[in-house]
Amino acid sequence: SGFWWGLGKSDPLARVTRSPVSAALAHRREQEAMAHAIQASLRAERLAREAAAAAAAAAPAPAPAPAASGASSPLGELMD
Numbered sequence: 001s002g003f004w005w006g007l008g009k010s011d012p013l014a015r016v017t018r019s020p021v022s023a024a025l026a027h028r029r030e031q032e033a034m035a036h037a038i039q040a041s042l043r044a045e046r047l048a049r050e051a052a053a054a055a056a057a058a059a060p061a062p063a064p065a066p067a068a069s070g071a072s073s074p075l076g077e078l079m080d
Helices: 020-058 074-079
Strands: none
16 A cells, blocks of 8 residues: 555546545455465465475485494494
């Protein structure tokens, strides 16, 4: 709405854009655009989460972590 009210008084469209009806319509269009932007953002977040989950599911399982004490792993036995 700031754009409409920021128009100078000399602007020939100022009279039209400042009418209550056109201001209400502009406000409604602005809110609809905001709602669409929010929905698109939420959709993008959901798709990103789903893609990350799919990538995690497709990735090979990570190797098991080595045991805390080195003696239980073959490398630890060699180093002892």
